[in-house]
Amino acid sequence: MIKQISVFLENKSGRLIRIAQILGEAKINIRGLSIADTSDFGILRLIVDQPEKAVKELKDNDIMATLTDVIAIEVPDRPGGLAEVLVYLNKAGINIEYIYSLIDKPAQNAMIMMRVEQIDRALEVLENNNIPIVSSKRIYAF
Amino acid sequence: MIWNPYYEAIDREKLYTLQFLRLKQTLERVYQLVPFYRESFKQAGAEPGDIRSLDDLQKLPFTVKNDLRDNFPYGLFTVDLNEVVRIHSSSGTTGIPTVVGYTQKDLDTWAELMARTLTAGGATKESVVHIAYGYGLFTGGLGAHYGAEKIGATVVPISGGQTKRQVKMMKDLGTTLLACTPSYALFIAETMEEMDLSPKDLKLRSGVFGAEPWSENMRHVIEEKLQIDAYDIYGLSEIIGPGVSYECPAKAGLHLSEDHFIPEIIDSVTGKVLPEGEKGELVITTISKEALPMIRYRTRDITTLTSEPCACGRTHMRMKKVSGRTDDMLIIRGVNVFPSQIESILLEMGETEPHYQLVVDRVGSLDTLQVLVEVSEQMFSDHVRGLETLENKIRAEIDNLLGVTADVKLVEPKSIPRSEGKAQRVVDKRTL
Numbered sequence: 094m095i096k097q098i099s100v101f102l103e104n105k106s107g108r109l110i111r112i113a114q115i116l117g118e119a120k121i122n123i124r125g126l127s128i129a130d131t132s133d134f135g136i137l138r139l140i141v142d143q144p145e146k147a148v149k150e151l152k153d154n155d156i157m158a159t160l161t162d163v164i165a166i167e168v169p170d171r172p173g174g175l176a177e178v179l180v181y182l183n184k185a186g187i188n189i190e191y192i193y194s195l196i197d198k199p200a201q202n203a204m205i206m207m208r209v210e211q212i213d214r215a216l217e218v219l220e221n222n223n224i225p226i227v228s229s230k231r232i233y234a235f
Numbered sequence: 236m237i238w239n240p241y242y243e244a245i246d247r248e249k250l251y252t253l254q255f256l257r258l259k260q261t262l263e264r265v266y267q268l269v270p271f272y273r274e275s276f277k278q279a280g281a282e283p284g285d286i287r288s289l290d291d292l293q294k295l296p297f298t299v300k301n302d303l304r305d306n307f308p309y310g311l312f313t314v315d316l317n318e319v320v321r322i323h324s325s326s327g328t329t330g331i332p333t334v335v336g337y338t339q340k341d342l343d344t345w346a347e348l349m350a351r352t353l354t355a356g357g358a359t360k361e362s363v364v365h366i367a368y369g370y371g372l373f374t375g376g377l378g379a380h381y382g383a384e385k386i387g388a389t390v391v392p393i394s395g396g397q398t399k400r401q402v403k404m405m406k407d408l409g410t411t412l413l414a415c416t417p418s419y420a421l422f423i424a425e426t427m428e429e430m431d432l433s434p435k436d437l438k439l440r441s442g443v444f445g446a447e448p449w450s451e452n453m454r455h456v457i458e459e460k461l462q463i464d465a466y467d468i469y470g471l472s473e474i475i476g477p478g479v480s481y482e483c484p485a486k487a488g489l490h491l492s493e494d495h496f497i498p499e500i501i502d503s504v505t506g507k508v509l510p511e512g513e514k515g516e517l518v519i520t521t522i523s524k525e526a527l528p529m530i531r532y533r534t535r536d537i538t539t540l541t542s543e544p545c546a547c548g549r550t551h552m553r554m555k556k557v558s559g560r561t562d563d564m565l566i567i568r569g570v571n572v573f574p575s576q577i578e579s580i581l582l583e584m585g586e587t588e589p590h591y592q593l594v595v596d597r598v599g600s601l602d603t604l605q606v607l608v609e610v611s612e613q614m615f616s617d618h619v620r621g622l623e624t625l626e627n628k629i630r631a632e633i634d635n636l637l638g639v640t641a642d643v644k645l646v647e648p649k650s651i652p653r654s655e656g657k658a659q660r661v662v663d664k665r666t667l
Contacts, residue, residue: 099617101610103647129619133626133644136619155649157610161617190618208617 096144100137101157125195165227167202238354257522348478349382356466357441360387367415374476413442417449421600424460434462488553503561
C-alpha cells in the first residue's frame with residue numbers, strides 16, 4: 094500500500110504553487126499528482142517520497158492534508174493494458190473511487206494509482222491475477 | 236390623515252399622566268403575576284410602589300431576549316392560556332424560539348397601531364392594500380393585515396413569493412398601497428421592469444416598508460422606481476410586532492405610539508439613560524399589553540429620540556431610522572440571524588471549534604448570505620463528494636433552522652482573518 098497525501102485546495106490562484114514550494118523547500122520530491130475539483134474547491138492528491146514528513150510540513154503551514162491508502166500497480170503500456178486489470182477488480186465487485194497514472198522511469202509499463210473501498214480485498218484479487226503491485230519502497234525511493 | 240387624532244396628537248402633559256397611570260397598572264400586574272419580574276424587581280431593590288414618577292422607571296431592571304427564552308414558552312405571560320388568542324414566534328439563537336402571545340385586547344391594540352401606521356402611510360377606506368409581508372408566525376403579514384382591515388381598506392393578503400404574479404395582481408386589482416420589506420419593494424420594481432411595466436400601469440401611490448434596516452438612499456431609489464411615497468415602519472414581536480413606530484408624510488423620523496409604549500435611550504454599555512437627542516440603544520416598556528407586558532425591554536436597536544413638534548401635528552416622540560444594532564444580529568431578507576445560530580449548527584455537526592464567517596451582500600435588491608467554513612481535520616475527506624455532501628448538509632440545516640438560503644463554502648484552514656485569535660464572524664458588504 095502506498096501513502097498518498099490528500100490536500101484541500103480552494104480554487105484560487107497561487108494555491109498549487111504554494112504547496113509545491115513548501116514541499117520543495119523541505120526537499121520532498123513529488124512523484125505524481127492528480128486534482129479533483131468542483132467550482133469552489135479541489136482535492137490535490139500527491140505521491141511523494143516522504144509522505145509523513147510532507148503532511149507535517151503542509152499542516153505546519155496551515156494547509157489541510159491527510160494520508161490516504163492507495164494501491165499502485167503496473168500495467169502493460171499497450172492498448173488494452175489497463176482494461177485487463179480492471180476487469181479482475183470489476184468481477185470481484187470492487188469499486189474504484191478514483192484512479193490516476195504516474196510515469197515510471199524505465200518506461201515499459203505504466204504505473205497506475207488507485208483508491209478503492211475494499212483495499213485488502215483488492216490487493217488479494219490483484220495478487221491472485223499476477224498483476225504487479227508496486228511497493229511503497231519503490232515509489233518513495235524512486 | 237391621522238387615524239386617531241385624540242391619542243396621536245395628544246397634549247404631552249396629558250400623555251405623561253396617561254403613561255404614568257398605565258405604567259403603574261402594568262407594574263402591579265407583572266409584579267403580582269410573573270415570578271420572573273417579582274424576582275428581578277426585588278433584586279434591583281425596587282417595588283412597584285417605589286415608582287412615583289415616569290423618571291422612576293429607571294430604577295427597574297432591564298428585560299432582554301434571553302429572559303423570554305429562559306421562560307419559554309409561557310413563563311412571562313400574565314394571563315391564562317385560555318385568554319391568549321394568538322401566538323407569534325421568531326427563531327431562536329440556540330434552537331429555542333421566542334414565543335409571544337396576544338389576548339383579544341392586545342390584537343385590538345395592535346390593529347389600532349397598524350391602522351395609525353397605514354393611515355400615516357396614505358391608507359384610507361378606499362385603498363387597496365397589498366400585503367407582501369410573510370404571513371404566519373412572523374408578525375409582519377398578520378400585523379399589517381388587521382390594521383388595514385380596521386381602516387376598512389381592501390386587503391390583498393398575498394404574502395411573499397411569486398413576484399410576477401404579485402405585480403400582475405397589483406396591476407389588475409388597482410393596488411394603491413404596498414406593504415413589504417424595502418428590499419422586496421425594490422425587487423418588485425425590478426420585476427416590473429422585466430415585465431415591461433412602468434409605474435404608470437399601476438395605481439400604486441405609497442408603501443410602508445419595514446422589518447429590515449434601510450437608508451434614505453434606498454428610499455429615494457424605491458420612490459423613484461415605483462413613483463410612490465415610501466414610509467419606514469418599525470416594530471418587534473417582543474413588543475407587539477410592526478406598528479410600534481411609523482413615519483408620517485413629513486418623513487422626519489418615526490412616531491412612537493407613546494400612549495402604549497414608553498421609550499428610553501440608554502448607553503448600551505453602562506445601561507444609563509441618555510438625555511433626549513443622544514444616540515443609543517432603544518429600550519421600550521409596554522403599558523397597555525395584557526398577555527405579555529415587557530418592562531424596559533432592550534431592543535438592541537440604535538437610534539435617537541426627539542419630542543420636537545412635527546409638521547404633521549402628531550405629538551408622539553419621533554425616533555430616527557434605526558442605524559445599527561448593539562449585538563451581532565443580522566437581518567437578511569427580513570429574517571433575524573445571529574452568528575451564534577450558525578455556530579450551533581456547526582457544533583451540532585460535530586465540529587469542536589468551528590471557524591466560520593458570514594458574508595452578507597446585496598445583489599440587485601436581494602440580500603445574499605454566504606457562509607464560509609474552514610475545513611477542519613474532522614470534516615476533511617479525500618472525496619469530493621464527501622465534501623459536497625457536507626456543504627449541502629450545512630446549507631439544509633441553515634435553511635431548516637433559520638429559514639434563510641445560504642451559499643455554504645468550505646475554505647482552507649486559517650484563511651478567515653482573525654483578530655485577537657477569534658475569527659471575524661460577520662462581513663456585511665451591503666450599502667443600504
